[in-house]
Amino acid sequence: MxxxxxxxxxxxxxxxxxxxxxxxxxxxxxxxxxxxxDAAIIHNGELAFSTDSFTVSPLFFAGADIGKLAVCGTCNDLAMMGAKPKYLTCSVIIEEGFSTSELEIIVSSMKKELEVNGAIVVSGDTKVVPRGSVDKIFINTTGIGEVIKKGISSNNITQDDLIIVNRDIGCHGATIFSAREGIEMSSSLKSDCESLFAQVKALIDANINITAMRDATRGGVSAVLNEWSKQSNICIEVQEDKIPVSDEVVGICEMLGFEATALANEGTFVLAINKEDAQKAVEILKTFQNCSNATIIGKVTDRHLKRVILNSSFGTSRFLETPSGELLPRIC
Amino acid sequence: MxxxxxxxxxxxxxxxxxxxxxxxxxxxxxxxxxxxxDAAIIHNGELAFSTDSFTVSPLFFAGADIGKLAVCGTCNDLAMMGAKPKYLTCSVIIEEGFSTSELEIIVSSMKKELEVNGAIVVSGDTKVVPRGSVDKIFINTTGIGEVIKKGISSNNITQDDLIIVNRDIGCHGATIFSAREGIEMSSSLKSDCESLFAQVKALIDANINITAMRDATRGGVSAVLNEWSKQSNICIEVQEDKIPVSDEVVGICEMLGFEATALANEGTFVLAINKEDAQKAVEILKTFQNCSNATIIGKVTDRHLKRVILNSSFGTSRFLETPSGELLPRIC
Structure with missing residues (x-):
């Protein structure tokens, strides 16, 4: 190193x-x-436990702010393990001179999103540090969820599973990038930042055979698929033209030479679902707002173990690699 | 505000x-x-849950470093609620350009202190932010402990209790201040940073009737006593000359006009113990290294509810106030 x-x-x-x-x-x-x-499973499999620190810049952006993001991020990690978010801690590090009213807006966003999840903050910590020691405000949220569906694991994916995404990808990364670079988009581009427990619960309630779920945050869908291919010792083959990407995100990607699959998301997740239930899962996801593009994007094979292959509609194939390089710092 | x-x-x-x-x-x-x-009690009273972010400067100081501090701080909050530290999360925010070998030293300190507590890190998060967005490294630790003694609460202190401290106070605050100001002390002054679960367990194992415990971190012993007086609607009267303070800490306080009772500690805690068990508790604490000065410092009365009174050996009295003003930022 x-x-x-x-x-x-x-x-x-x-x-x-x-x-x-x-x-x-x-x-x-x-x-x-x-x-x-995405979250540790503890206490005889009853509880999920996960932490995240949020350093996003700017603090406020189309679709959300650091407060909403901090609650969604941690609650989603719990939801991905089949757990209902219950208890959160909230630890803030604030720069001296930060606006009190902006702090109140951020905390109010957290409150609102906690309600969406049916979770409460039970412990906190507040540090104020001198100017220059931190850029504005960083928030850590750590959560405990109650596991309502056991056995979900990124280590158990097999050729019996199909790969699904719940919506169009890359909105969060594209939004933060646009906001930071001052790109004026005459468009409806906004972060996908959203709590995912409702979608997960609907799948569980319908008895969908869920093998694995992971929210595609830093590193995007590419990172998730590559982690899964290694953890489960499988090859994941994805049909490139099946991956939903909005025109706005395609535009930002073309402008800047990014791949949408490497862009961060905050309300987009990848699912490995037993073949028999995959289509039903897609139908359930589609009943949610923003998820009209939920779709099966790929399958599991043994063509190249521990690798992800992107198949184009022209019949060509290439490896989809784990993202590397600087990408976008402070995306979450 | x-x-x-x-x-x-x-x-x-x-x-x-x-x-x-x-x-x-x-x-x-x-x-x-x-x-x-100090920690939230959740899951039918079975678990304690607490968070802390650590921003201490300098990162390395006499007696500990930010890594040891981050594990002690959170584990001690759990211990104060009668809980055995079990699972921790570790979330770090690192400034681009930070030394990899210093990071390894910090993580190795964490590992060592986790072993002291018999706890493990089960979830983590690693952010790297551009130069100037954070000063070197901040660490959040959030912990879950298993409650081994129920009913400990800062809201239940009565005149049946006596007030104890486990050791001489103010070492952490005095050490950080000296390090930061470049004060050369030809002395053995070092931070009291230490995991307290062993001391708590010894008291519980001896069936000591513990009403409340709180580690005297930011705001020192003054903050703890004032919080308790309000939470339990009591007056706490402390005998000033009973409060153990080392010569080194007295020296720093005199030099700088601080009160030792307002200085931060990281291995010093205040106890409210039923009168009948108080002396026995002191004897047990004294068997621990660094705790030879464990002592009863005060009692609970109704002289001025919600206030703390400091009685001098000359028979005079004054209120000991909650610390206010800037004190020392980035002490923990």
Whole structure:
């Protein structure tokens, strides 16, 4: 590894994985951590437990703000493990001189999103640091969820599963990028930031055979699929033209040379669902607002284990790699 | 409140309490949060849950570093509620360019202190932000503990209790201040940073009738006693000359006009113990390294409800107030 920490090591992709495994997993080694799920499953499988720190810039952006993001991010990690978000902690680090009214807006967004999840904040911490020690405000949320559907795991995906996304991808990354670069879009582009527990619960209530779920945050859909291919020792083949991407996101990607599959999302998740239930799952997802594009995007094969293959409609194929390089810092 | 957030609002004292109650408690209002304990008690009283973010500067100081501090701080909050620390999350925000080897030292300190507590890290998050967005590294730890002694609460202290401290106070605050100001002390002054679960467990194992415990971090012993006097609607009277303070800490306090009772600690806690067990509790605490000065410092009366009175050996009395003003930012 490098002698100093690089931005790329926080990208949610290749270099980030290396830092986590060589420094943190190496030191903290234990069975739960090594499962590398979206949330740890503890207390005899009854509870899910997950943490995230939010450093997004700007704090306010089309579709959400850091407060909503902080609640969605942690609640979604719990939901991805089949857990109902219940208890959150909220720890803020605020720069001296930060606007009190902006803080109140952020906290009010958190409150609103907690209600959406039926969760409460039960413990907090408030630090104020001198100017220049932090850029405006960082928020950590850590959550405990009650597991309502056991056995969901990114380590158990097989050729019996199909791969689904719940909506069009890349909106959060494209929105943050546009906001930061001052790109004026005469469009409806906004972050997909949203709590996903309702969608998960609908699938569970319908008895859908869910193998794995993961929200495609930093590193986007590419990162999720590549992690899954390694964790479950499978090949995931995705049909490129099946991946839903809005015109606005396509536009931003073309302008900047990004791949939509590497863009961050905050209300978009990937599902591995047993073949028999996949179409039914899609129909359920489609009943949710913003999910009219829910669709099956791929299948599991043994063509190249631990790799993801993107098949084009012209019959050509290429590997979809884990994103690497600097990508977009402070996306979440 | 002010239009912008001030350093004083992060002091662990008066202004900090106001910010927490007027912004966070107001929005997140619920029964658990309003108990204002060191950790939330959840899951039918079985589990304790607590969060803390660590922003200490410098990162390395006599007696500990930010890694040890981050594990001690959260594990101690759990221990104060009679809980055995079990599962922690670790979320780091690192500045681009931070030294990889320093990061490894910090993580290794965390690992060592986790072992002391018999706890494991089960979930993590790693963000890297551009230079200038954060000063070096901030760490959030959030922990779940298994409650081994139920009913401990800062809201239940009565005149049947005596007030104890486990050791001499103010070492952490004095150490950080000295390190930051470059004061050369030809002394053995070092932070008291230490995991407290072993001390708590010894008291529980001996069947000591524990009413309340709180580690005297930001705002020091003064903050704890004042919070308790309000939460339990009591007057706490402390005998000034009974409060153990080392010569080194007295020296720093005199030099700088601080009160030792307002200095932060990271391995010092205050106990409210039933009168019948108080002396036995002190004897048990004294068997621990660094706790040879464990002692009864005060009692509970109804002289001035919700206030703390400091009685001098000359027979004079004064109120010991909740600390206010800027105190020392980035102490933990």
């Amino acid at each position: 490098n002698k100093t920490i690089t931005l790329a090591q926080g990208n949610g992709g290749e270099e980030n994985n290396e830092l986590i495994s060589k420094v943190f997993y190496k030191a903290f080694k234990n069975d739960i951590l090594e499962k590398s799920e | 002010n239009k912008t957030i001030t350093l004083a609002q992060g002091n662990g004292g008066e202004e900090n309490n106001e910010l927490i109650s007027k912004v966070f408690y107001k929005a997140f209002k619920n029964d658990i949060l309003e108990k204002s304990e």
